[in-house]
Amino acid sequence: MTAALARPILLRYAAPSELAAAPLHSSVRLSLDGARGPVGVRGTVRDAALFRDAMAALATILESDLRYKGRDRTAYLAYLMKQGKKATAAIWEAQKAFLEGAFPDDAAPQGDGSAAKPRASGALDPVLTVHPDEVSIEVFSRDESAYARLAFSSDLFEGREAAHGTAFVDLSPRIVEQIDRLRAYAKVELDAGAARADAAAARSAPIERSIEVPTTWLRGFLQVQSAATLPAVSCELAPIDLYNALFVLRTRKAKKPPRGLRFELVPGKPPRLILEPWEILIEGHGPPYEGPPRVVRTFGRQRLLALSRLLPHVQRVRAELRGPGLPVFWVLDLGRATLTIALTGWTDSSWASAASFDALMPREGKGGDKARAALDALAGRQLALLRERGPLPLASLAAGGGAEDARAALQLECLRGRVLYDVARRVYRPRELFADPVDERDIRYSSPREAAAHRLLGAPGAVRPTKVHEIAGEGTEIHGEVADREAHRDFAPRFTMDLEGRVSDAWCSCPTFRRSGLREGPCEHMIALRVAYARERAERDALRQTAEGRSLIRAETRTYVRREASGAEVVYRVSLDDRVVHLSWGARAEAPRHQRIWFDTDGEARDAYFKRLDALTSSGFVDADASSA
Structure with missing residues (x-):
């Protein structure tokens, strides 16, 4: 089924969001979409500094855009036209049309100097959800490469009044710029609701905006939701480890690839971080890692700089590493708040993400129509259970059935926008992104x-x-x-x-x-x-984990690494090519040594290849190809 080009959405705000800051008293009034019914929260913020810095970091992620932007040469073309050079008005207009088409989110000022008119196509506003135990705000970056969910615990608000539900929130740049006016010593009141009956709201004109949400944006947003449900390798870092990594990223700039962030996970030892291409080693200070030995390469590290503002509040850091090409989830424990950020390895959801998204979608025709109907029925029962009982872990939802079937059904509901997986608490939550569920067939294909x-x-x-x-x-x-x-x-x-x-x-x-x-x-x-x-x-x-599977392998290359006591990293590369086994080993910073071994049959070469891999594992080497996110 070919994907629809866009999904029309009508947003109605009773009044624009506003922030009033005074020396001893401040109020933050966030306007919610009125089409979703009575949803909102009200109360006095106990920790104003945490609220301010967390909202500022969330806004940074929302506005982040690392896509390449070409230079606007319209002024130069106008100069050439005045000089009588070969620069016609047609070229100028074509240049402007190209820039407007390439960057539709950047509203251009009108010729009379007035504010820009809202464009018909664009990303959705942030999503605010009020749960019985917390209030969360979800954002998706402009380049569709970073997702963040900020959750404030209920005990952050004194005198909390809440109406549970989900709605879009008006978090305009004007409000974001004023967040820094909040003071830690001042009393801060939060009022987020669909309508306000005070005099200021009565004087404000309501906002009604109709937008066409691109399928690529919706596809990327829901892809992150679905990827969160997959099993992950989890490790904990100390706040100082995150600080050290951000310090290196802020003071250095990589001019050539690779630009990855490698995790060295050795059982019984704190995780190590290696920043490429400088091969800078950051020794971890968190709890020992528990699990199989792994070396995981991740990308999207430059977006971690948005977390710098939160370093004074961070108590614990957890990184959850999923499969190749899938987002990497970082969970920051801020005490009375939690920030979950998912970083993809690409900027702008494009061809690079096609294979990753394919792994998240239910296969068409797999098991036939009966199997698909059974999956839909299971998903409906689990959604009803979440609406009735609230947040639940996978074990509770899979009671009396298989965990994999339950995870597949919940993953399908995440793609439909009706269920959210809370990575920080490791529970599923009901969250209606739209009044009607998204048809996963509409977002299966981006083109x-x-x-x-x-x-x-x-x-x-x-x-x-x-x-x-x-x-x-x-x-x-x-x-x-x-x-x-x-x-x-x-x-x-x-x-x-x-x-x-x-x-x-x-x-x-x-x-x-x-x-x-x-x-x-x-x-x-x-x-x-x-x-x-x-x-x-x-x-x-x-x-390759079974003897039958290994017998089918005729060509393969694996890389194993080991960190010595001196800090040097030894790299061992083993390749199988029919009847030849190629060995390459040495320190990463030095020229490797090579050896080729020929065998009479491919079976003998394959046996020698896997024996070599087993010997490396027993010698303390870690398979660097086992997982790369």
Whole structure:
């Protein structure tokens, strides 16, 4: 099913949000969307400094946009026109149209100097939900790469009055700029509601705004919700560890890839952080890690700088690391508040996220219509249970049934916008994003080409990766074959994934690529190969844990690392290529040593390959390819 272009939303605010700051008394009045019924919270804030800094950090994440922005050359073109140079008005207007289309969220001033008119298309306002035990605000960054959920505990408010529910909140830049006017010693009152009957509200004009929410924005927002439900590797850091990492990021700038943040997780020892490409080691001071040894590479670290404001309030830090390409969740315990931030490895939800989102969606046709109907019925029962009893962990929701079936059903409800997984408390909460649930089929595909790619994937054997070549220092090159039965032709796409998981240097033999290259985005054959490679890798990682699965492996490369007492990191790389085993080892900062071993049969080479991997594990080496988020 082809995705809809946008979802129309009508927002109605009785009055704009406002902040009145005085030396000894301040009031924050947040206006909520009146279409969602009586929802709101009111009370006196016990810790004004925590409230101020947390809201400021949340606003920073909301306004963050790390996408590349081209320079506006309209003034220069106007100068050339005055000089009689070759710069026509058509060029000027085309330049302005391009900038407006490329950055639709940046409202341009009108010619008469008045305020900009609201655009018809844009992102949703922040989502405020009042629960019996907390009040939360959810935001999604402008570049669709960072999600944050700020939850204030009920005991933060003195004399709390609340009406439970979910509504959009008017958190305009004007209010954000005034947050810093709040003083820690002053009394701060919060009043968040759909309507206010005071005189100020009566004098204010109501706000009504109709927006078209892009499918890409909604898809990215709900993708984070669905990814939160997946199992994760969890580790705890001390606040000083986060400070040290932010200090390095603030004082240094990486000029070349990789730009990852590596976690070294060794059982019984505090987690270590390594910042690339400088290989700066930060020894952890948190509790010892409990779990299997892992080295996890994450991306999106530059967005962590938005947390600097909260460092004085942080009591504990927890990082939850999920599968390759999926968001990394950071949970900051602030005492009477909790900030959960999810960081993706890309800016702007695009081709790079196609394979990750595919892993979150229920497979079409898997198990037939009966299996899908059973999943929908289970999801409905769990939603009714959450509405009746409130937040519940997975164990309570899966009582009397399988945990995996319960997780799949809840994941489906997260995609529909009716359930929220609270990563900080590790419970599921009811949260109605819209009055009507989102049809997950509308957000399954971000474009018609992605829908065509999944049509190709639906034919058995139509999409097949043929060659995976590891390029030292650059990434991985993937070649494939795609049999397009509708076109009655076979195509040969290929692309290169760099060290940060981004796709570059793509090529295909289809007419679409020959006509326009990548100017119109990747063709369906490239997308199909990207998703097929991700599926094949996941299946191979699952099969290699068994003897039957290992017997099918003919070519593979694994990297193992070990941290010495001196702090130096030893890297051991083992490759299997038919009847050849290639070994490469040495300190990371030095030139490695190499050895090639030839065998008479591929079976002998495979046995020697896995024996070498087992010997490295017993020697204290950690598999660096086991997880990369």
